[in-house]
Amino acid sequence: MNAPARLHAKALSVAFAKTPILKDLTADIPDGKITVIVGPNACGKSTLLRSLARLQKPDSGEVLLDGKSIHKQANRSVAQRLAILPQSPSAPEGLTVQDLVTRGRTPHQSALRQWSHQDAEAVGRALELTGMAPYANRPLEALSGGQRQRAWIAMAMAQDTEILLLDEPTTYLDLPHQIELLSLIQSFNQQSNQTVAMVLHDINLAARFADHIIALRAGAIFTKGSPAEVVTRNNMEQVFDLRCQIISDPVHRTPHVIPE
Amino acid sequence: MSWSLRLPFLSLSFSARAVAVGSCLLLLVTVGSVLALRLGSYPFTETSWLSVLLGAGSEIERMILMDHRLPRILTALGAGACFGLSGAMFQTMMRNPLASPDVIGFNAGASCGALIAIILTGGNVLLGALIGALLTAILVVSLAWKEGLPPQRLVLIGLGIGFALAALSDLLLSRTDARTAADMAEWLIGTLNARDWQDVWLVWSGLLLLAPALFWIHFPLARLGLSDDLTSSLGLRLSPLRLGLTGLGILLAALAVCTAGPLPFVAFAAGPIARALVPNGKPALLGAAVIGALLVLAADTASRMVPSIQLPAGVFTALIGGPVMIWLLMVQFRKGKL
Numbered sequence: 001m002n003a004p005a006r007l008h009a010k011a012l013s014v015a016f017a018k019t020p021i022l023k024d025l026t027a028d029i030p031d032g033k034i035t036v037i038v039g040p041n042a043c044g045k046s047t048l049l050r051s052l053a054r055l056q057k058p059d060s061g062e063v064l065l066d067g068k069s070i071h072k073q074a075n076r077s078v079a080q081r082l083a084i085l086p087q088s089p090s091a092p093e094g095l096t097v098q099d100l101v102t103r104g105r106t107p108h109q110s111a112l113r114q115w116s117h118q119d120a121e122a123v124g125r126a127l128e129l130t131g132m133a134p135y136a137n138r139p140l141e142a143l144s145g146g147q148r149q150r151a152w153i154a155m156a157m158a159q160d161t162e163i164l165l166l167d168e169p170t171t172y173l174d175l176p177h178q179i180e181l182l183s184l185i186q187s188f189n190q191q192s193n194q195t196v197a198m199v200l201h202d203i204n205l206a207a208r209f210a211d212h213i214i215a216l217r218a219g220a221i222f223t224k225g226s227p228a229e230v231v232t233r234n235n236m237e238q239v240f241d242l243r244c245q246i247i248s249d250p251v252h253r254t255p256h257v258i259p260e
Numbered sequence: 261m262s263w264s265l266r267l268p269f270l271s272l273s274f275s276a277r278a279v280a281v282g283s284c285l286l287l288l289v290t291v292g293s294v295l296a297l298r299l300g301s302y303p304f305t306e307t308s309w310l311s312v313l314l315g316a317g318s319e320i321e322r323m324i325l326m327d328h329r330l331p332r333i334l335t336a337l338g339a340g341a342c343f344g345l346s347g348a349m350f351q352t353m354m355r356n357p358l359a360s361p362d363v364i365g366f367n368a369g370a371s372c373g374a375l376i377a378i379i380l381t382g383g384n385v386l387l388g389a390l391i392g393a394l395l396t397a398i399l400v401v402s403l404a405w406k407e408g409l410p411p412q413r414l415v416l417i418g419l420g421i422g423f424a425l426a427a428l429s430d431l432l433l434s435r436t437d438a439r440t441a442a443d444m445a446e447w448l449i450g451t452l453n454a455r456d457w458q459d460v461w462l463v464w465s466g467l468l469l470l471a472p473a474l475f476w477i478h479f480p481l482a483r484l485g486l487s488d489d490l491t492s493s494l495g496l497r498l499s500p501l502r503l504g505l506t507g508l509g510i511l512l513a514a515l516a517v518c519t520a521g522p523l524p525f526v527a528f529a530a531g532p533i534a535r536a537l538v539p540n541g542k543p544a545l546l547g548a549a550v551i552g553a554l555l556v557l558a559a560d561t562a563s564r565m566v567p568s569i570q571l572p573a574g575v576f577t578a579l580i581g582g583p584v585m586i587w588l589l590m591v592q593f594r595k596g597k598l
Contacts, residue, residue: 091486095540112269
């Protein structure tokens with residue numbers, strides 16, 4: 001048995017208006033890996049991610065970050081270790097890419113220390129990595145959907161945390177931009193060894209980019225493991241009610257779902 | 261383009277445009293103040309005002325300038341800055357330009373409280389305005405609350421409460437003697453008639469005292485513009501932040517109302533005008549303060565320029581603010597935010 005993961009959900013239960021969303025769910029987010037949470041609509045994927053990021057308070061159970069309950073730690077200290085990009089985030093009109101990415105530095109800043117050398121460095125690095133440097137002075141609303149999403153990712157990267165959570169980062173993007181964004185996240189993960197956990201809708205993209213997949217069904221973990229372990233004909237039928245064939249992706253050798 | 265300032269204890273970045281626009285506005289304030297000093301029923305020439313200010317001139321000239329016009333102008337600038345700051349803070353916090361204290365009833369609450377304080381006790385206007393604004397804020401927010409503060413609920417309920425409070429103020433007026441009632445009615449529209457150095461001292465010492473808090477809160481306020489989830493994921497604590505902002509905003513609104521009366525639309529228009537001049541998605545607190553000061557100065561000077569009848573300054577701020585409100589409403593409708 002390895003050392004426990006830095007981010008751990010312990011017997012989480014969450015309900016909205018008496019409807020249970022997560023039921024006694026326990027999960028590890030493996031350090032340094034890319035974890036993808038998959039499952040049918042309304043299975044609790046986003047709720048799990050939001051709970052892991054302390055944006056959703058559980059009714060019972062707890063989320064442990066570095067062995068301590070995340071809700072009992074100072075919010076700022078959590079934000080220095082864990083960043084989350086929520087689903088369809090919004091920014092005030094006119095905010096430039098540079099200013100947005102600078103917002104990511106907030107947990108390292110204060111009213112008196114709003115623009116240190118480290119801030120400038122981290123913002124510059126995030127803009128370079130995401131290829132957004134040429135657009136730094138453009139307002140967000142003047143960008144295409146793909147560029148805008150990369151600007152948000154750059155903000156989360158500038159936060160410079162060991163753990164990054166992303167809630168459906170590929171929503172509203174066409175396939176080439178989905179691939180581009182996920183490749184960006186993957187290369188960042190490989191370079192910096194950052195722990196990534198994200199919710200994705202597309203099971204084939206999950207299989208291609210994940211090291212570890214958590215498959216949810218009705219608020220509980222149905223199965224978890226490597227893509228090869230999770231993406232099987234039997235699991236897909238049980239989790240998604242989808243009858244399918246699984247082939248091996250001829251390029252990446254990851255499992256690929258062909259619906260029947 | 262932006263500039264960085266790095267000192268051992270302080271590091272900031274400025275946008276060049278904000279600095280340029282800010283300098284122009286400050287120049288406008290200076291020129292406007294000098295014009296306001298010179299113009300009026302007893303005009304001063306291009307140079308005579310300065311010599312009177314420096315101690316020359318006749319007794320009457322000194323009285324007009326030092327005891328009447330100067331305190332009136334300084335009060336106008338201070339109250340305008342308070343209105344502008346308070347409006348921009350609420351608008352940024354609620355992420356909605358309609359959520360300014362004059363639209364959602366807070367100013368009506370402040371003036372109603374001030375009236376009650378004057379009529380019942382003859383006493384402390386500031387305290388009355390503060391308590392009035394605070395109680396109104398608590399009432400409006402608790403009525404509008406529904407798993408958060410939906411903007412349209414807040415605006416509609418705030419408008420309704422504001423009307424009810426205006427009616428209450430009218431009722432209070434009808435219960436007092438005619439002379440007081442006439443003075444109070446003018447005050448209720450908003451006027452800077454007969455301000456003295458005590459008003460100047462009150463509004464400017466208030467601003468000076470609150471300045472460090474404003475500087476401090478500007479940093480989290482700029483982040484609050486993103487969304488609740490993002491703000492707290494960046495490590496800020498929402499509830500204490502909102503509480504602090506509301507408290508500061510109410511203090512500023514009460515300070516402005518008790519020195520200039522509930523001048524309509526200044527708090528509402530200052531922020532959007534400042535943000536239109538520097539459209540960079542930031543709260544524009546300083547810009548809103550200067551625009552607010554300019555608006556009140558302009559309205560008060562205009563009210564002094566109309567011969568024979570004394571129109572309260574509130575009439576003129578309404579003339580400026582009305583079109584701004586229509587413009588904002590149209591923009592909000594087009595974006596489907598209302």
